[in-house]
Each structure stands twice: as structure tokens, then as C-alpha cells.
Amino acid sequence: MKAPKISIDHTKCTIPFDCKRCLQRCPQGVFWVLPVKNVRFQETNAKEPGAWKLTVQYRAFCTACGKCVEVCPVDAIIITPNTSDREEKHDRLS
């Protein structure tokens, strides 16, 4: 069974390290938040837009439960089922 596809709109999700709702809610621990900005002698500001990036790392463990979509305050996350797989299953059932 192929894992569902997860897309993140980075124009909406700008301060993931400060917001962290999806990261803490995900039962499977699928997401990662990475400091994109790494400056010598300086700690990256959690509230600076664009300094952090939310990524999908362990997608194979996503169950498409939709909790991340539910808790996202800016509606940046979209989960889509893996279509090819779905069609196959449909064929098998019919």
C-alpha cells in the first residue's frame, strides 16, 4: 500500500517552529521542521518567517488520519490518497 501524498504550502506555513501544532499532534511523527537559516554565532529566531521549513520525512508511516490538516491554523497542509493505488483497488473490487 503506497503512502498518501502530503503537500505543504510554504507561502502559508511560514513559522512552523513557533506554531508546531502539526508536529506535536501527528501520532506517527511524520513531519520534520528544519532550520533553513543557519548563521554563525547566531541562534535562529523561532518567529522569523521563512527561517524554518516544515518537511514531510517519514511519509511511509502516514495513516492519512487528517489531524495535521485539522490543527493547521493557516490550512497549509493537503493530504491526497495515492491515486494509482486507489484505482487499482477499485478495479479489484469491481
Place this chain on the structure above:
Amino acid sequence: MCEYCVQYGEGNLWYLNPRNHGRQLYRRPRPGFAPDAISYREERDKLWHEYFEAVADELPQAEELRLKLDRLVQGNEPCQVLPLTDCLKMVEIAQPIASMSCICRKYMRASDERSAPEYTCAGLGVGMFKWERWPERYRGGVHFMSRQEAKDWFTRLDKKGMMHCVMVYGTGYEGRPFVGGICNCDYPDCFELRHRLDYNIPHHLLKSHYVAMIDFNLCNGCGICAQRCQFGALKMENSRRKANIDMLRCFGCGLCENSCPRRAIKLVERVSMLQLKEVW
């Protein structure tokens, strides 16, 4: 003895051999050294991502990528589980020792550990003095500990149910693995645990040199140990009201041993078991 003990242990456990704790202390910056380290990390992270995506989409190259990553990790950053007793022995060898925030939990749960009581990771060796160069890597700062303080700290986290593993950061003195830290880990927010258990990269977290064994005569079935196993090796046998340990699944972290009020669980040496001495 695991493969690292054979190569670098010199009669001891590899992480208890002081020679594996040293970077060249007064190394002059070699031309091109830093870019190499950075490009290695970029290359490795790209490979990880490729592999995770291949697993998620069930692509045929997943197995090939898995083997490639395992070899890469084997030579550059292997980790191994170790029980609390070995942690305390390492505290005696490694100086300085500093606690800091956990990078796995920072990435996976966006946890922001900001002070000494919150820190859950330990960095070893003189490299820790350079932490201020990259404060984001050591987000929240570091706290240098005395030997006794470090021992108390490890014991406290062990009581809390955190599993310990020794981390290697590339090569140090004479091309040996450079022991850089001891993590206190918890599933699912630990890279090593996930990569070993979920993605089957054995060299990213080798089993420890011990396995847990239970004495059924002493076990009274209280079940305290059952909630501490990170590996699904220990379960309560409900029919007999005794705890039972699957020694093939056991990683030998010793969490169950430390929690047992009747001392029914003992760690035994892995090499003493014919069928387990090659299971890492």
C-alpha cells in the same frame, strides 16, 4: 564483541576505549576540510530523503538505497545502545561532558529545550567548547557538568524511561570512530530508533553488548517493566502473570532491569549466548 570492538576496542568495549574519544586536538585547518564535511552532510541528507520517499511510494530501488545508506552509516556515524552502567563508566573517561537540547526532538516535535533541567542530550569531548560557533545546532545553549552531576543526570533520565545510545560523529584520531555524545532516546522522536526499527538500517543503532534475562521465580507480575521497553521485546504474559522478554528482539538497554523492584531482570553478556553473539 561487536564489529567496532574488534576494530577499535583493543580489548575493551569500543566506546570505553579512551583513544576513540579524541579528535586531533590541535589540528590545523586543512584546505577544503569544512566544505567536504558540509557536502558530505548534504549528500547524506539527500540520500535519506530519497530512501524515505522510495519506501513511501514502494519503489523498487528502496532496497538498494537501504544498503547504500547502511554502508554509509557504518563507516561514518554508527550508534549503539548502551545500558546505564556503561553510561556511568563513560562519564569517567570523557571530559568535558555537557548536556544540551536534543536535535531529534527539535526536528520531529519542534521541542525547544531552553535550560539545564530540560536538556536530554549529552555532548562529550573538547569539541563541546566550540558550541557557540553554531548556536542553532545547540539551540537553547549547553550546560557543562561535573562527573557527579552527569551521573545523577543520566540516572534521572533512566528513571524517566529514556534509553541511552552512544553517538559517533565521523572519524577522529587515526581514523577511528569519534565518540561525540550520549543520547537519551524515546520512540518515535529519535532518528536512530526510527531508522533502525522503522526503516531497517541496522548500523544506525546497533544492539548493546548485553541482553536482558528474566528470573521467573523472582518475578511477581507487577508489570512496572512492561511500559519501559522501547523495542516491543518485553510483554506481560497474562496467562501466567509474569513478564517475558523476547531475547532476539531485546536491544539490551537495561531499562527493564533498572525498574524491577524485585531485581528479577538481569543483563547478561550477549557473547555468552551462542545464538545471540552475532545478533547486533
